[in-house]
Amino acid sequence: GPKEAPAAKAPKAKPLTPEAEKAAYALFDVLKMKEGIRTALDRSLEIQVKRQPAMAPYEDIYKNFFHKYTKWEDMKKDLAKLYAQAFTAEEMKELTKFYSSKVGQKSLTMLPRLTQLSMLMAQQRIAKHADELKKAVAEKAKELDAAAKAEKKK
CATH class of the missing domain: 1.10.225 (NK-Lysin)
Structure with missing residues (x-):
């Protein structure tokens, strides 16, 4: 082959x-x-x-x-x-x-801080919509539970 x-x-x-x-x-x-x-x-x-x-x-x-x-x-x-x-x-x-260089030295100081702030910003945006996530997870859990019960009846 x-x-x-x-x-x-x-x-x-x-x-x-x-x-x-x-x-x-x-x-x-x-x-x-x-x-x-x-x-x-x-x-x-x-x-x-x-x-x-x-x-x-x-x-x-x-x-x-x-x-x-x-x-x-x-x-x-x-x-x-x-x-x-x-x-x-x-x-x-x-x-x-x-x-x-001056800008290179500044980047060494600022980039880790900017990365940290970016992560914080993302976490805050996610936290703002935590209820939506909980709801989606709960719905999926119900589906999985129903599927498991249906499987047991077979």
Whole structure:
């Protein structure tokens, strides 16, 4: 019969050239990535502890564990490889130039905030129509219940 197409494979990783590695590190510096990763990990742990207060007495253990296995010196080369798959050395240099500029620095401050506000706006719009959603779910639940009862009678 017809030959089947081979299963999709992950693209073969490009080797990390010294130029790409250097370009990635320059980009990481201007993005303050080292600090950003640590802050994000600490923040996500704080959120988890708020959701699960039983974790609170062990928070230091979790934090030390996370920091132990996410040391910047251990991670940066792998991150450079990751970025080198997405961007050429030249593109990373252009990104570094952009993020070093005034508007680039402003975008680093403003974009996360704008993303947050956009999500909030969407949540507020959804919340405004929550009754409509509850009604639709209740109707579907009735249909499913009726179908299940009809099935039992067979």
